[in-house]
Amino acid sequence: MTAQLTDPAVAAFVNAVNAGDKDAFFAALTPDATMADDGTERDLSDWTEKEIFSSNGRMDVESVSPDGRTLTTVYTNSTWGAMRTRWTFTVTGGRVSRFETGQA
Template sequence: MTAKTTRLPIHPVVRKFAEAINTGDRASFRELLARDAVMTDDGNPHDPAAWADREIFNANGHFDVCREDPGGLGMIVTYRNDTWGTMSTRWDFTVRGGKISRFDTGQV
C-alpha cells in the first residue's frame, strides 16, 4: 500500500504556512503573518492568532491542496481538524514583503 502524499501550495510563503499547519508549528505560523494580518472564516472576521489556536493548533488541523489558481494564492483545500472533521474549503491569500497580510477561508 502506498502512503498518501499531502499536496502543498506552490507559492513559497503559502507553502510554509501549510507546512506550519501540518506540522503543528505555531511559532513558524505566527512568524509568517504580518503584524497587522487579518483573516475571515466563512466571511466572518477573526483575530488570526486566536482563530489558528482554536481551529488549527488545538484541533490538529491538516491542509491538503486539491486545486490551485495560477500563482498559488487561491486554492481549494481538503481541510481536516478534530473539531469539524474533513471539509472542502477555499483559501485565498494576500502576501506582501514575504508575510501573509490577509487570508480568507470558508467551506465550499
C-alpha cells in the same frame, strides 16, 4: 494527491499548519495579519488556536490557482472532521498579510 504550492509564503503557511508549528505559522504572517472565516472577520490568534492548533488542523491541498494564492483543500481537524475549503491569501513582503477561508 497534493497540488504543488508555488507561492513561497503560502507554502510556508500550509507547511506550518500541517506541522502544527505555531512559531513557523506566525513567522509566515506579517505582524498585522488579518483573516476571515466564511465572510466574517475573526481574531486571528483566537481562531487559529481553536481551529488549527488545539484541534490538530491539517490542509490537504487539492488545487492551486495560477498565481499560487488561492487553494482548494480538504481541511481536517478534530472538532469538525473533514471539509472541502477554499483559502485565499494576500501576500505582502514575502509573508501572508491576510487570509480568507470558508467552505468550498
